[in-house]
Amino acid sequence: xxxxxxxxxxxxxxxxxxxxxxxxxxxxxxxxxxxxxxxxxxxxxxxxxxxxxxxxxxxxxxxxxxxxxxxxxxxxxxxxxxxxxxxxxxxxxxxxxxxxxxxxxxxxxxxxxxxxxxxxxxxxxxxxxxxxxxxxxxxxxxxxxxxxxxxxxxxxxxxxxxxxxxxxxxxxxxxxxxxxxxxxxxxxxxxxxxxxxxxxxxxxxxxxxxxxxxxxxxxxxxxxxxxxxxxxxxxxxxxxxxxxxxxxxxxxxxxxxxxxxxxxxxxxxxxxxxxxxxxxxxxxxxxxxxxxxxxxxxxxxxxxxxxxxxxxxxxxxxxxxxxxxxxxxxxxxxxxxxxxxxxxxxxxxxxxxxxxxxxxxxxxxxxxxxxxxxxxxxxxxxxxxxxxxxxxxxxxxxxxxxxxxxxxxxxxxxxxxxxx
Amino acid sequence: xxxxxxxxxxxxxxxxxxxxxxxxxxxxxxxxxxxxxxxxxxxxxxxxxxxxxxxxxxxxxxxxxxxxxxxxxxxxxxxxxxxxxxxxxxxxxxxxxxxxxxxxxxxxxxxxxxxxxxxxxxxxxxxxxxxxxxxxxxxxxxxxxxxxxxxxxxxxxxxxxxxxxxxxxxxxxxxxxxxxxxxxxxxxxxxxxxxxxxxxxxxxxxxxxxxxxxxxxxxxxxxxxxxxxxxxxxxxxxxxxxxxxxxxxxxxxxxxxxxxxxxxxxxxxxxxxxxxxxxxxxxxxxxxxxxxxxxxxxxxxxxxxxxxxxxxxxxxxxxxxxxxxxxxxxxxxxxxxxxxxxxxxxxxxxxxxxxxxxxxx
Numbered sequence: 101x102x103x104x105x106x107x108x109x110x111x112x113x114x115x116x117x118x119x120x121x122x123x124x125x126x127x128x129x130x131x132x133x134x135x136x137x138x139x140x141x142x143x144x145x146x147x148x149x150x151x152x153x154x155x156x157x158x159x160x161x162x163x164x165x166x167x168x169x170x171x172x173x174x175x176x177x178x179x180x181x182x183x184x185x186x187x188x189x190x191x192x193x194x195x196x197x198x199x200x201x202x203x204x205x206x207x208x209x210x211x212x213x214x215x216x217x218x219x220x221x222x223x224x225x226x227x228x229x230x231x232x233x234x235x236x237x238x239x240x241x242x243x244x245x246x247x248x249x250x251x252x253x254x255x256x257x258x259x260x261x262x263x264x265x266x267x268x269x270x271x272x273x274x275x276x277x278x279x280x281x282x283x284x285x286x287x288x289x290x291x292x293x294x295x296x297x298x299x300x301x302x303x304x305x306x307x308x309x310x311x312x313x314x315x316x317x318x319x320x321x322x323x324x325x326x327x328x329x330x331x332x333x334x335x336x337x338x339x340x341x342x343x344x345x346x347x348x349x350x351x352x353x354x355x356x357x358x359x360x361x362x363x364x365x366x367x368x369x370x371x372x373x374x375x376x377x378x379x380x381x382x383x384x385x386x387x388x389x390x391x392x393x394x395x396x397x398x399x400x401x402x403x404x405x406x407x408x409x410x411x412x413x414x415x416x417x418x419x420x421x422x423x424x425x426x427x428x429x430x431x432x433x434x435x436x437x438x439x440x441x442x443x444x445x446x447x448x449x450x451x452x453x454x455x456x457x458x459x460x461x462x463x464x465x466x467x468x469x470x471x472x473x474x475x476x477x478x479x480x481x482x483x484x485x486x487x488x489x490x491x492x493x494x495x496x497x498x499x500x501x502x503x504x505x506x507x508x509x510x511x512x513x514x515x516x517x518x519x520x
Numbered sequence: 521x522x523x524x525x526x527x528x529x530x531x532x533x534x535x536x537x538x539x540x541x542x543x544x545x546x547x548x549x550x551x552x553x554x555x556x557x558x559x560x561x562x563x564x565x566x567x568x569x570x571x572x573x574x575x576x577x578x579x580x581x582x583x584x585x586x587x588x589x590x591x592x593x594x595x596x597x598x599x600x601x602x603x604x605x606x607x608x609x610x611x612x613x614x615x616x617x618x619x620x621x622x623x624x625x626x627x628x629x630x631x632x633x634x635x636x637x638x639x640x641x642x643x644x645x646x647x648x649x650x651x652x653x654x655x656x657x658x659x660x661x662x663x664x665x666x667x668x669x670x671x672x673x674x675x676x677x678x679x680x681x682x683x684x685x686x687x688x689x690x691x692x693x694x695x696x697x698x699x700x701x702x703x704x705x706x707x708x709x710x711x712x713x714x715x716x717x718x719x720x721x722x723x724x725x726x727x728x729x730x731x732x733x734x735x736x737x738x739x740x741x742x743x744x745x746x747x748x749x750x751x752x753x754x755x756x757x758x759x760x761x762x763x764x765x766x767x768x769x770x771x772x773x774x775x776x777x778x779x780x781x782x783x784x785x786x787x788x789x790x791x792x793x794x795x796x797x798x799x800x801x802x803x804x805x806x807x808x809x810x811x812x813x814x815x816x817x818x819x820x821x822x823x824x825x826x827x828x829x830x831x832x833x834x835x836x837x838x839x840x841x842x843x844x845x846x847x848x849x850x851x852x853x854x855x856x857x858x859x860x861x862x863x864x865x866x867x868x869x870x871x872x873x874x875x876x877x878x879x880x881x
Contacts, residue, residue: 420610422597423575424624425675431598434623438614 157492160268163210167194171264183257188241199229215259221248271492303473307455313395314451318402326410344400352461355393359383385467393461402447409443445512527553533583543569545735556705558714558722561732567715603672603680609664611656618652624675642674662693682714698724731755753878756803763847765802769793782843787818787872792879799880806850808874817869825864
């Protein structure tokens, strides 16, 4: 230890470490400047949008800002019985402001998401306030309660209280088919309305099987590529890469032509007598179409890492295995296969992660039973405009991928991955 | 137990990869049980192909290979029971040393205790005890080499093939491994077929050497005979150093012939020449020619020193002799050393029995 703590000096008497740092500083700055554009690009296009997505997915400030007085009064309310007069009064003044700003409709919609029935009673209340029917000199509580019986129901006031915090995880719960119940506890939606859970499971299932199919088909191809003489392996490599150079949309569209009921594949089946002309199987707008098209599209992502690993395995290892008495299968299973695991890991991880977030292909060939969670996200982005829900689901997908990556790291070790 | 002199037999074996060129031509080779035989030859001479055919990774295009009297051409490699040491060792990188050695035993369903015993024995044979849990990547080249040898021997094969196993090692290590392999062979008496292009390796280790060139065995004999009595000019050239004179036979009787060079005549030992008028290449080992010989020798000429190269234990002298300016002499460095200077004229003499008149180059 003493030799380590003793400072080494250069001939000029400057400590060696200081001198080294000084000498390296210029290079470090240069290196940083070189990567700076990419770093900036990543921050703008990656870190920032994800942060934005996250804040959007939990943001619930709109209603907090709409009813500031109400929530302040509600802090004193225990939430068991109907709120006291002060809460009603505060709510009335908040509402009056909203009416003037013509934002009462938004409030109704937002509250309606929390509990059905708010839309109509806010409209009713709005009419009363508009016509100045509410006398501010007497008990406002009594007057509001008279507007509709729901205003007399404690559950509705509890619902308003639940929206008080500026941040909420309700979007995430919704993504898992759950919601905050009347008492604030997490509840599952009715069984027949649990669509998201089905989608999540289906996404995992399709990603899993696509990975499996890619592996089963890619492994022999990669092996062939790695062992064929250069002349043929180059040609085969081009065949593998050719789809890579074709637009994703074109490839998907080609599959639509091939797989549809009057398509090429079905025509061929009819021709060879495999199926009757009037009983052509449906291979598109269901899972079959998604499986076929996604497997074909993602295959190169499996083949390339496998190939790069197999290329490094000396053929003499298999020979050694055989000459030592292993049957060809034993030699493969005990010698060759374990050495390809880094490639298998890389390929499977790549394909699985790509498949789990796949969008265009399932959207075009998947139909109702072949769509994935990403299609649902797109639906909320474009149709319902519930961006915070779409953000929440996107982040759930992202964290799912990170979890898979973590599990993979624990099982195989990321250092073992070989991408090329 | 008598040794089988035809334990491994190549019987008229031809091998062609493309149907146009024969890589191995009509190979006839018998290997005795317990023998250490080396296939020596330049690259592309067909020696490795022979080894691969014996191991079962290549099939002969024509002819049969017999192991202990049984035709093995149709037996797959894993059933031949032949151990093999590969050029780059081919240790399984994902297995420990122990697992590497246990592999051939495990596939043979040997009991665990028995495996432990055999692995231990094989490791002690190459003095690597205590390395069982190491991975191949944690071993030095020499250690990997030893593991490869141990693995090829651990299942007691009848024949062990070695394909240039020492090619990747540095010179000192290579030499010590040569002795080590030789000693292992001597102690367990396994039949070894060894392939190399390094002649000194072949001379050091083998009982017999088969010199390959152009798909054919040029000469098959023990190391001393191979060096002293090469049967053709390729072998003479390939094994050791060699001074040559090209000429024409002008006179021949039983054990002497007169060869006419450009402007002189020398006496030589007729090996592959039969009659007058034949072209020949006369081969003479550098150490067989002496400077100022005291004994009577039947070839005596004067040459001019062109270059003197100091080599530590000996000095090499390049002469211009009888029109050959590449004539090399080896002079041992002893205390009674001669003064050798460039452009000095010296007398050189040799016996005609050492000058072998071979086929013309």
